Amino acid sequence: MKLGLATAIASLGQDGDMDSLRAACQAAGIDASIVAWDDPTVSWARFDAVLLRSPWDYMDRLPEFLAWCDRVATLTRLWNPTEVVRWNTDKHYLGDLAARGVPVIESHYLAPGDDPAALPDLAEFVVKPCVGAGSRDAQRYRREDRDAAIAHARRLLDAGRHVLVQPYLHAVDSDGETALLFFEGRFSHAIRKAPLLRRGQQPTRALFNQDYIQPRDPSSAELAVAEKALAALPFGPLTYARVDLLPSAEGPKLLELEVTEPSLFLPYADGAATRFATTLRTRLTTLLASNP
Secondary structure, three states, rough: OOOEEEEEEEHOOOOHHHHHHHHHHOOOOOOOEEEEEOOOOOOOHHEEEEEEEEEEOOHHOOHHHHHHHHHHHHHHHOOOOHHHHHHOOOOHHHHHHHHHOOOOOOOEEOOOOOOOOHHHOOOOOEEEEEOOOOOOOOEEEEEHHHHHHHHHHHHHOOOOOOOOEEEEOHHHHOEEEEEEEOOOEEEEEEEEEEEOOOOOOEEEEOOOOOEEEEEOOOOHHHHHHHHHHHHOOOOOOEEEEEEEOOOOOOOOEEEEEOOOOOOOOHOOOOOOOHHHHHHHHHHHHHHHOOOO
């Protein structure tokens, strides 16, 4: 069983899951190799499957990255599949999930050509690009900062990027953000992230903002919302999924459904890497049995 663990040249050595995942794969009998999606020397056809892990520069190279996904999918099996990646790399997917009844944080969109002054009137809010990850180019504003928020939106729109505006949920300042990890649709573990967007903090230009992580047990309400989000996916069970939730007065709200290249926080939960490797071995065994 040969598995490619796809990262990016720019993020080599930055994926905190990679060492534990590779070791767990080896213990499960999977020959796992760390390879960069943008390395032109890689022969992707030599792998039985390629697992997207940390291609964290994709937001700056999305057409190129999606073309690569399409090409790899013709040579081997890509997990998660290209159609999932194409849907999930644009935050308009949140509107799809909201329409299916998932409790998503209220979301407003602006497209290139729209007037950035059409931002909704919110007491405190976040402006971010629709294609982005790791809090890059995301910033928190108050109503009195509206001119700065409009200027931020204008910069994104002028660059041809779509913009997402959401109210800032203040309970995150005390309770943090919860990320729930699922392998093949089954809950594995959860972590708590401290709030990333500080008032007045400039948007990061790094590959991702630094997270402050600790393990936690999700509430029954958080599990219910996460399972509802997964059930609303327009795809079958996925190899991995991360559901990011924020607390609100109405209960947990979906911030992101990460099914492209999420950190899985494997070192923060006993047995998580082994559980994921077991999932991968089962998938590979089924795949190889159907393609002898």
